[in-house]
Amino acid sequence: MYHVMLVEDQEIVRQGLRMILEQDEQIRVSCEATNGMEAIEKMTAHRVDVIFMDIRMPDMNGIEATRKIKKQWPDVQILMLTTFNDDEYALDALNEGASGFLLKTSDGKKLIEAVYSVMKGGLVLHDEVTAKVMPRLLEQSNKAVATTDVDLTERERTITKLIGQGKTNKEIASELFLSVGTVKNHISAILQKVGLRDRTQLAIYALTHDIS
Known part of the structure; x- marks a missing residue:
């Protein structure tokens, strides 16, 4: 069973992600957070294998939260999830230890496959992001x-x-x-x-x- 945390400030997006991910019987959304600061607090109380992390959030953004979480919990896999197809965000996320970068337009199958991939040591990049990020x-x-x-x-x-x-x-x-x-x-x-x-x-x- 893979335990997932959703870090996203929009409740409707979190609900949608939960419904998609929990279609797979091996994935359970254990907790949710509305910003990076809250995500760090939740990490102390919940067992988490994978985090779906939004980029732009109030109080603490996803890049900073990724940096802090990977420093304290290096084995946690973090997948950045955003609507912004911006190579700078992807570079920052990967440099801080993220295991992948997906757009929110990704279909449900890709999100589920991403969980399995990063838990096996893989790197997940959305096709549109890969074309821009790899040269950099x-x-x-x-x-x-x-x-x-x-x-x-x-x-x-x-x-x-x-x-x-x-x-x-x-x-x-x-x-x-x-x-x-x-x-x-x-x-x-x-x-x-x-x-x-x-x-x-x-x-x-x-x-x-x-x-x-």
């Missing part, structure tokens, strides 16, 4: 990552390649006949070697350094 992420990665070669083992290079292809931890584990825990350990070691923070940056690293 690549540019950002080129500036942030050292150009010197990093001594990765053959297994680490393979895992990095698969992450660059968008594979989840479970998919990588299945393909390489490893446990998910072993894949996570390898990813942690790779991140430390290349000096990156998360798998999103690692996926970009794989693309920009032509790891294949």
